[in-house]
Amino acid sequence: MAQSFPYTYYACDCFDSNTTTSTKRASQVVAAAAATEDEEQTFDPQNPRSNYALYPLEHLLYCEDCQQIRCPRCVLEETLNWYCPSCLFEVPSSVVKSDGNRCTRNCFNCPICISPLVVNLLENADADQGTPDRHILICPYCHWSTLETGVEFEKHTGVYAQLARIANGGKHIPTSKERDKERERRKELEARQRDSKNPLSPSSETAAVETEAREPPSRDDLFSNLAAFYKSQLEAQTPANPFSPGEMNFSSPSAYSRIMNLYSTNTAKKQKRVKPTPMREAASELEGLVIYDPASDSAAIERIKRDGWNSTLSPTQKLAQTNPHLQFADELRPIPTLLCTKRSKRCRSCRHILSKPESKITSTRYKIKLLALNHIPRLSIRALPPTNPPIPSIPGGSTASQPQPFNYNTLRSGIPTHFLLHLSNPLFDPIRVTLATSSTTPGKVQSRVTILCPQFDVGANTDVWDDALSSSPAPMARRSTINAETGQIEAGKIWDKGRNWTSVAIEVVPGFLADLKNVSGEEDGLDEDDDLLEIPIFVRLEFEADVHAEERGLSDSRGSKAERESREQAFWTVVGAGRIAGR
């Protein structure tokens, strides 16, 4: 994994428990047999599904009411406010949608790379002669600029509004109102032409329309043409039927009279008799019908032939555009910065708020933040410098004698390696921990894993001073764990222990990659990440806590302090210990 070794992932429960009944129903249809055995299985970090269930501890929240870990999947999010991450301007919720969730000020991202663009002033040679300044957007990283697409701005502010009016190449983009007007004008023109000519000769008519040489309409034009066409068609039908679910406005007098007509019997009957003509198809480009024209395609082919690879766009660049149907680099538009939100999170099952940031944009503080970090012991792993060969003269001598850092990326197959599992307790109560793992790791490369001390206690997270002040016995020497005679680590004993932490040793014999290669008979029988040494560990905690700490606080806060209940908690973790070196 890209996280540097060693790392720990925590599995959220929702992985198995949150599936709704019907999915289970459905999956049973497909794999009825497999479903039954699922309960007892070891968590498999190689399973592609595990990618969706594993999270670093820092990403998890904790619901105190459900007493469960909450991952991003099992929380509900509510947006508190919207803001632009680039200029930190808070956008009112009313305009968020209409602006396309984009910043409408000066924030743009480069369409080639994604770095933020800056507004630059073009050199103005004859400024004294009264020519206005011209501005462009330029990318400080890859030096793409709007000059390449032929877009310049008059002012250095309000770039978004200016850009909305300029097409690539400097032409004017009509607004939607202008578009509507233009459409009406051309429709009338067409209708007049049709009237003047013989209506039965469509050939002359189409010829007449095509005489005005226009460039093909853009997708936006087409879409608005279609939308207008459908709207007019639907409107033509609705008067016959006031209950159609189409657009109805009861405030307008015409609609009102239509409803009143319903109750006066005569007209209603008359209206019913009128058979509504079926909605017709679009007949012209103004209504959204575009006959396929091979000319644009052949132009595109010629263009690829001429300009080659660099004039085209990569899929990611296309998808980042607001209109993803582009092909060539000169069609690129600067990408307005996507807005960000501040969101509060609620537990999906009990709806309690788990985290709520302060609403001020510039503040990074939280009003409520229930982190798993404060409720779940942190499990970490690190390599124990090799104790073999043991040096008998210094019994615990493996600590400082080897300055060379352990290389997690080259674990050697077949050689037992020792790691330390370190468990620190954030709770105010001492916990009893039971660790469990399968003796071999799941996956193709099977490594043997032994936790030398699977059951141990971890002290409470008391005040730091308690530890220092109390005349506790000297910390348990780790030399007691290592058998003085053999130099082996003794099983059943913890390695080290502190105020609220305990570490135990774990022995791993990394599996062989070579076997697999031979079996498959090919050079490369392994998938990506198959050579990872990831150990699934089941962690179970038992501790005594105050009964409903928060409830007691309300009702009978005094006196019942002694009331304790035992709780337990269990979850899977996956510990990434390193990468097994190939030959």
Place this chain on the structure above:
Amino acid sequence: MATGSERKPPASLSRSTRGTTPRLADLGESPRTPRTPLLRSISSTFGSPGGSFRTEDEYLVIELGSRFVRGGFPGESAPRCTLSFGPDEQRRVGDYRPCEPEYVHKRRKTKRAQAWAHEYELYRTDLSRVDLGLVEDKFERAMREAYAKYFLLDTKPRRILLAMPPRMPHPLMSTVLDVLFTSFQTPSITLVSNPVLVAAAAGLRSALVVDIGWAETVVTAVCEYREVLERRSVRAGKLLSEEMASLLNAQLDRDAAPGATKADVSFEEADEVLTRVGWCKSVPRSNRRTLYFPAREAPVLEEFEDAVESPPPTITIPFPKHTPPTELSVPFASLAKPTENALFAPELTLSEFDDEDLPLHHLIYRALVQLPIDVRRLCMARIVITGGVSNLPGLKARILKEVEALAQTKGWDPVKSYGKASARREDKLRNQCEDREMRKQEGEDTVAPSLDPNTAPNQIPPAAFQQPEEDAIDNKFAQLAVRNGPPPASLVGGTIRGVETLGAWAGASLVAQQRIKGIVEIERDRYLRDGLQGATREKEVSVVAQRQSMGPGLAVKGGERASWTLGVWA
């Protein structure tokens, strides 16, 4: 530390009164918490008709594809986001490997024993090898990204208009619906099938929708917004990118130093090459057997030769992930070959194809032949080519030309070569052709029929060749129809013609913008209660019939249907 202080009990005091039991159940009607009911029914006919006639709720428009999910708002011409399902989208949280500097220079190892580009798919319709849980995970994550990053919605519930291919296995459907209903709390989902939306986005009511998708090409005849016929072929995007990969591999191997390992182009690279510089010869090569027509009579089939350019143009494609990183010069002409091989397969004869891998033009032609004649008349003039692959420049023109050529040579007779019938057909075609030729000549040089030695001077030509008598009243009606009825351009039929469309998503956006009620409308409560089993067996629930028989009071009930159906998905 701030986190430490927030852990103290007082922070949670206020929340404690509400009890600890999970309360998903009392979302709907809890006596304690006053909420506005979702659908308030007006008690009697005397109630004033409020806003409930209108479908007030706002919609989200989502199109589900096997490799992409598109989402956005109605009334917009392009989706707000197009999310893919590559391996980078499937990483664990906190796995920042794609940000490593050397990541772009490394080719990912593909999973062995897996079909080509398997890990880039959301689902496949062969469910025997699909982990539905994984589909759910992927879809959920994509939708979560869409909601959190692109939609940025407030808490108001939104209905969803979901555009889906018309053949979806039910387990897959319920997986998708589950995610939308449970994780995103949608009050209702309207399902509309892709071909209908594609036709709507082209401004048509009837169309032959050719959707060249990822796993298969689906040819659907839509007549009056209804699917009437469907044919499929596996010649589609997946095969195409595989062909492209093999072409690139061959080229890389040719250029490589001897002894180098075999090139293994990843799907990403092949796909990028395909979308950037892939193209298609818009005119077929000339090896067509011009069996029935001599060349001068069928101008479409004229011999076509590529204009030979010297030197032949090449395209330089960088391969930063290859070892060692290299730049490959590929002849421009060869970049059209994968399309040729994958979609048209000109080298093979028709008998070599199985039913599921027909070349596209044969597939379209067959679909057309099998249509009833009047539907065919509409559909052949409204061939709408859509789907991801259709963006390849030249492809649409090629398909249309091929289909036209097929129709010319074969006619619209469903019986092809069948013993004696074939010979008769040939005769018939030849006769037809000669007739046409003859009439043309007659028209050109006005040779009086009486001079023709073969025909008797007073012989009346057979009825089929006579000019129909002109009827003044008919003419008048025709004139009227043109003036008052739909314009003649919308009634075109009988010729092969391609129509552009804006795609299924834009169609869904249009439909949702007009607030058109769908046939398949699934309410959340009902779905969560019964699942897909709750749907009635009938394929059609009429919207119209309910609409007519009600007064204002009943109209509200009409919005809430007694039963729901799965329509084409049933």
